[in-house]
Amino acid sequence: MESNTTCLEVKQLELWYGNFQALRDISMAVPHNRITAIIGPSGCGKSSLLRCFNRMNDLIPGARVKGEVLFDGRNIYAADVDPTEVRYRIGMVFQKPNPFPKSVFENVAFGPRVNGITDNLAEVVEHALHRAALWDEVKDRLHKSAMELSGGQQQRLCIARALALEPEVILMDEPCSALDPVATLKIEDLMRNLAEEYTIIIVTHNMQQAARVSDMAAFMMMEEDRAGVLVEHGPTSQLFTNPKDKRTEDYITGRFG
Amino acid sequence: MEMRTTFHKKLREIQDDILAVGSMVGKAILRSIEALKNRDLELARQIIADDQKINGKRFEIEEKCIELIATQQPMASDLRIIIAILNITTEIERIGDYAVGIARIVIMIGDEPPLKPLIDIPRMAEQTVDMLHHSLDALIKRDAEAAKKIATEDDLIDHLYDQVFRELLTFMAEDPKTITRATRLMWTAHNLERAADRVTNICERVVFIVTGKMEEIGASKY
Numbered sequence: 001m002e003s004n005t006t007c008l009e010v011k012q013l014e015l016w017y018g019n020f021q022a023l024r025d026i027s028m029a030v031p032h033n034r035i036t037a038i039i040g041p042s043g044c045g046k047s048s049l050l051r052c053f054n055r056m057n058d059l060i061p062g063a064r065v066k067g068e069v070l071f072d073g074r075n076i077y078a079a080d081v082d083p084t085e086v087r088y089r090i091g092m093v094f095q096k097p098n099p100f101p102k103s104v105f106e107n108v109a110f111g112p113r114v115n116g117i118t119d120n121l122a123e124v125v126e127h128a129l130h131r132a133a134l135w136d137e138v139k140d141r142l143h144k145s146a147m148e149l150s151g152g153q154q155q156r157l158c159i160a161r162a163l164a165l166e167p168e169v170i171l172m173d174e175p176c177s178a179l180d181p182v183a184t185l186k187i188e189d190l191m192r193n194l195a196e197e198y199t200i201i202i203v204t205h206n207m208q209q210a211a212r213v214s215d216m217a218a219f220m221m222m223e224e225d226r227a228g229v230l231v232e233h234g235p236t237s238q239l240f241t242n243p244k245d246k247r248t249e250d251y252i253t254g255r256f257g
Numbered sequence: 258m259e260m261r262t263t264f265h266k267k268l269r270e271i272q273d274d275i276l277a278v279g280s281m282v283g284k285a286i287l288r289s290i291e292a293l294k295n296r297d298l299e300l301a302r303q304i305i306a307d308d309q310k311i312n313g314k315r316f317e318i319e320e321k322c323i324e325l326i327a328t329q330q331p332m333a334s335d336l337r338i339i340i341a342i343l344n345i346t347t348e349i350e351r352i353g354d355y356a357v358g359i360a361r362i363v364i365m366i367g368d369e370p371p372l373k374p375l376i377d378i379p380r381m382a383e384q385t386v387d388m389l390h391h392s393l394d395a396l397i398k399r400d401a402e403a404a405k406k407i408a409t410e411d412d413l414i415d416h417l418y419d420q421v422f423r424e425l426l427t428f429m430a431e432d433p434k435t436i437t438r439a440t441r442l443m444w445t446a447h448n449l450e451r452a453a454d455r456v457t458n459i460c461e462r463v464v465f466i467v468t469g470k471m472e473e474i475g476a477s478k479y
Contacts, residue, residue, distance in 0.1 A: 208330055240332050242469030252332040254261045 006070075007032040007169060007199040008053060013067035015048055015057060022048045024227040026067070028218060035191060035200045037214035037236065039207055041251065044220045045228020046203040050171050053201060054090035055083040071169075088115070091162035095174040097154035099146035099161075104129075104138050107146045107157055111165040124164055131197075132160035133190045152183025156190065163194075170194065172202040176209065188213045207252055211240045219248045264329045271321050271342060272397060275349070278314045279393045282349050283386040285311070285356035286452060290382040292363045293445060294375055301363040304356055311353040318346045337469060341462040345396065348455045348462075352389065355448040355455075362441050362448075372428060372438040381417045381449040384410070385456065392459040396466070404463035407456070408475035414453040415478050421446040450479055 008030040015023035023045045030036050030053075038046045048057065055076060057063040068075045076086045088111075099107050108125040117124065125142075129135040134156040138149070146157055155175060162170055172191075176184040191200055191213055204210050210217055217240070218233040232245045243249045250256050285304055292300040322339050325331065331339055388407050395403040425439040454477050465471050 207332065211332070241336060243333050249333045253335045254264070254332075 005032050006030065007072065008201075009068075009070040010049075010052070011068040011070065013049075013052060013065065013069065015045075015052060015066075016062075016064045017060065018062040021225065021227040023052070024223065024229050026228075026230045028230055028233045030199060030201060031216065032199050033195055033197070034215040035195050035202060035213055036216040036218065037210035038201065038203045038218045038220060039205075039210045039252075040220035040228070040231075041222070041256075042205070043226065043228075044222045046220055047173050048228065049220065050173055050201060050203045053169070053171055054087050054092060056087070056092065058083050088165050089167055090169040090171060091165060091167035092171040092173070093155070093158050093162055093175050096178050097151055097158050099149070099154050099157050101145065101147055103143045104146050104149070104157060105142040108160050108164045111161060115165070125160075128160040128164040129157075131163050131194070132156045133186065133193070134160055150183070152179050152186055155179060155183070155187060159187075159190065159194075167198065169199045169201065172200065174203055174205060177205065184209070207240075211236060219243070219245075219251060221247060221251070261329070264325065264331065264335065267321065267325050267329070268335075268338065271318060271325070271339075274314065274318050274321070275342060275345065275396070276393055278311060278318065278346070279349055279389060281307070281311050281314070282353040282356065283389050285353055286359075286382055286386050286389075286449075289356045289359035289363065290375075290379050292360060293366070294379070296363070296366070296368055296371075298364055298367070301360040304360040308353055308357045311350060315346050315350040319343060322346075334466065334469075337466050341396075341466045344462050345459050348458045349389075352385075352452045352455045355452040358448045359445050362444050366438070366441055369438060372435055372442065373424075375442075377417050377421045377424070378442065378446055378449065381414055381421070381446060381453075384414055384417070385449055385453045388414075388453060388456040389459075392456050392463065395460065395463045399463070399467050401464045401467035404460040404467075405474050408460040411453050411457050411475050411477055414450055418446055418450045418479065450477075453477075454479070 006029045010026050010028050013023060013026040014021065026049060038049060040046050051057045052065060052069055057065065065077055069077060071090070100110060105125055108128050109121050112121060112124050126135065129138060134153060137153060146154065149157060176187050179187065188209065191202070194200060202214065214236045216234065217236045219231045219239065220228050221231055223229055232239065232243060232248045239248065240252060243252065285307065288300060289304055291297065292304065322343050326339055388410055391407045392404060395407060422443065425443055428435045429439045457475055457477065461472065461474055464474065
């Protein structure tokens with residue numbers, strides 16, 4: 001297992017949406033096979049930063065990026081990089097479970113199919129559902145609509161859908177905010193298991209969740225002009241017991257935000 | 258607007274409890290020396306009985322800390338304060354046990370005539386209780402510098418302890434008939450020396466609250 005090596009490295013990253021600067025001078029390294037949590041008050045740019053990791057911001061009109069995001073040493077914003085290729089290798093799971101209105105099977109098979117994988121599709125789907133800890137719950141209803149699953153199951157299905165593409169990194173944007181506590185804990189357990197094979201970056205509003213689940217934590221906040229900056233980034237155990245920056249301390253002890 | 262008013266209100270209550278139990282323990286130490294000086298067996302028995310109140314108060318503080326962790330999920334310095342208070346409460350309660358230890362010695366001595374007028378032992382007791390009160394002041398004020406300074410005052414206790422030891426040794430060497438009485442006074446001084454060490458532990462926890470670092474300060478020679 002690669003552990004202390006850098007998977008993603010952000011260097012002096014700046015992001016604008018039109019004239020509005022959303023991120024300013026962000027530099028941080030994300031280690032392989034670790035869960036990195038990004039926390040901070042609403043509007044601080046956490047999700048914007050997360051979307052920079054797989055060029056999702058490219059899809060927003062007027063979005064511009066300066067600086068670099070190195071993925072295994074290569075800048076994903078370089079001219080010759082295909083953003084679709086990046087998104088295969090760096091998958092994403094969103095806040096609200098968003099299964100396609102298709103069967104459980106087709107949801108997971110969708111990505112591989114689009115990529116022209118048609119052999120052993122059943123095996124690929126089963127494997128992804130196993131890794132998303134959903135197989136036992138859906139193995140008898142693979143061809144029923146995914147919309148019939150519970151919220152927590154739908155979210156694990158979305159994780160399975162991302163896993164079916166064999167990504168190296170999984171980005172999670174508030175993956176549990178629409179789930180009840182039990183479904184949340186299941187996703188958290190799943191994340192810990194997945195971290196053995198994948199690098200995970202999670203954006204969460206829930207500080208307790210960040211503390212429970214992550215190895216590394218990054219704290220962001222907005223400056224006067226509302227641009228998001230990275231205040232502090234370090235091991236979770238340190239950030240939540242003895243943060244270095246007064247602003248981190250004030251935020252995580254609930255003195256503002 | 259102050260955020261997390263519930264948390265801070267409960268934390269203040271716990272701190273008030275700590276000061277209260279600290280004051281009970283300080284009094285117990287001073288009263289145990291009073292009992293020793295005056296051969297007051299009634300007072301000694303009272304100190305032993307009162308220790309139950311100190312123990313009860315300690316458990317009460319622990320329960321409040323556990324409840325605060327469970328319901329408020331404190332982080333960073335808030336978390337360090339609660340954890341430190343759990344440790345400090347234990348230290349204070351143990352100091353109370355040393356007062357009980359001295360009270361038991363008083364009962365053992367009974368109405369034996371005094372070996373000598375007590376000078377250094379009461380000074381040790383006063384110094385220890387002073388240190389205790391100052392360490393709790395430093396806790397409330399989150400004053401790491403004050404805490405470190407108090408911990409160095411433990412040297413004075415060690416010095417007095419040496420002095421008591423040498424003096425009692427002289428008595429025993431000159432007249433073996435004094436050995437029993439002198440040994441009991443040695444035990445008393447030993448209880449006080451231990452109590453002062455507990456105060457330096459409290460000081461270490463205060464430093465931890467402020468800096469987040471666990472470090473031993475002013476290691477005692479005993």
